[in-house]
Amino acid sequence: PLLQEGLFKKETVKLKGELKTFAQILCEISSELGVSAYFVGGVVRDLILNRPCFDIDVVITRKVQKFAEKFARALQGEIIKKSLFGTFKIKAGAYIFDIAQMRWEYYEAPARLPRIAPGPLRLDLFRRDFTVNALALCPVTGQIVDFYGGVADIFSQKLRVLHVLSFIDDPTRIFRAARYATRFNLELTKTTLRAIDLALKFETLNLLTPARLRNEFLRIFEEKEPLKAILFLKKHRILKKLFSLDPDETLFKKAFHLAEVAGLGERAEIELVALLLAGSPEEFAKLELSTKKFESYQRQRKSLEEKASWLLDPAIPVSEKVFFLEKFPKELLCASVSFLDEDFLLRCFKHYFKVSPGLSGKDLKRLGLNSGPILGKILKKIRAAKLDGQIKDGEEITFLEKELKNGFPS
Numbered sequence: 001p002l003l004q005e006g007l008f009k010k011e012t013v014k015l016k017g018e019l020k021t022f023a024q025i026l027c028e029i030s031s032e033l034g035v036s037a038y039f040v041g042g043v044v045r046d047l048i049l050n051r052p053c054f055d056i057d058v059v060i061t062r063k064v065q066k067f068a069e070k071f072a073r074a075l076q077g078e079i080i081k082k083s084l085f086g087t088f089k090i091k092a093g094a095y096i097f098d099i100a101q102m103r104w105e106y107y108e109a110p111a112r113l114p115r116i117a118p119g120p121l122r123l124d125l126f127r128r129d130f131t132v133n134a135l136a137l138c139p140v141t142g143q144i145v146d147f148y149g150g151v152a153d154i155f156s157q158k159l160r161v162l163h164v165l166s167f168i169d170d171p172t173r174i175f176r177a178a179r180y181a182t183r184f185n186l187e188l189t190k191t192t193l194r195a196i197d198l199a200l201k202f203e204t205l206n207l208l209t210p211a212r213l214r215n216e217f218l219r220i221f222e223e224k225e226p227l228k229a230i231l232f233l234k235k236h237r238i239l240k241k242l243f244s245l246d247p248d249e250t251l252f253k254k255a256f257h258l259a260e261v262a263g264l265g266e267r268a269e270i271e272l273v274a275l276l277l278a279g280s281p282e283e284f285a286k287l288e289l290s291t292k293k294f295e296s297y298q299r300q301r302k303s304l305e306e307k308a309s310w311l312l313d314p315a316i317p318v319s320e321k322v323f324f325l326e327k328f329p330k331e332l333l334c335a336s337v338s339f340l341d342e343d344f345l346l347r348c349f350k351h352y353f354k355v356s357p358g359l360s361g362k363d364l365k366r367l368g369l370n371s372g373p374i375l376g377k378i379l380k381k382i383r384a385a386k387l388d389g390q391i392k393d394g395e396e397i398t399f400l401e402k403e404l405k406n407g408f409p410s
């Protein structure tokens, strides 16, 4: 089913649409400069899978800067970044290109950034994370360069490292494994599992800098199903190696479901993960979060815990509970689903937190009320009446008039 009729034939891909145009431009510039250029990595994998790809990596044999400048000009794009490794990032419309010199990399120590040296395509592909990414495509012939069986692995849905020390060299690849395995439903090969065991055994995960670790989590949250990737990391004992709390799968599921309903942004998602996993300020810092933040969450979590049974009491009006809960950060509420009522939290995110008084301070002044803090109190009372089901939308003014007659607000 992965094989798209007519697109993938033997080891050749038929380029279509914009990619075809990019290939033509690559061909022209490479013959002008006398160099060879290839599409590499994710774009080749995605082409074979017939998936859209807007992040396109290109490697060339020499003259990277000249090439990048010409390529950017031809696409009416611009060079937006030059990386440490001499790679040029070009933005052209919806596409981002990374133009790099063909190279091989070597790691002087585990978890460090690699040293690089120019090298042939075979080595450029060998330095990569998984066989499914260790593919190149010649823009002239449309031929796939597959030294390591990446095409077969794509079709048999296998995630295979190029060598067993891959995760020792670069432990961020385990997080990439989590993304690819869940995104493409890939099964880890024996070598890949062994590579994880080795990285765990040699404690390389804790050598990653907070910035790199945080970045990997952020990339997980860009995936369609981040929860699956997080559960992959749990299953393979990665989370336990880095953090002391070890929430069960159900708690993750509940917290992530709440987070989705609450519409947490990327930042808050990282903080949710930290709240679920980190048992100390030091562990919090592993995701670039401050000790102060940890302490503040701890204090707030304590206030929530103290009110847990009060929140469950059906005699307490909904409005009081909502006014109490909405003072807390959403990510903390999601992470507190272990001791708070999940259904009530869901209703808060879906509905209660969004209930508005339906009138503004301006409206009240127009109705003849004097400005001052009293207006805020009145609006709060109208909102409470709505939350407690005493009035519906559109009934605010009648309610207000009735209450004013009774000397409202108290």
Ligand code: CTP
Pocket: 040, 041, 042, 043, 055, 057, 127, 128, 129, 130, 133, 134, 170, 172, 173, 176, 179
């Ligand atoms: N790569 C690697 N090891 C890493 C990071 C990247 O080997 N730690 C290689 C992979 O070959 C990858 C390429 O560099 O294909 C580009 O990296 P990136 O843009 O992060 O990955 P994509 O393959 O484009 O994957 P995604 O679909 O997640 O963007």
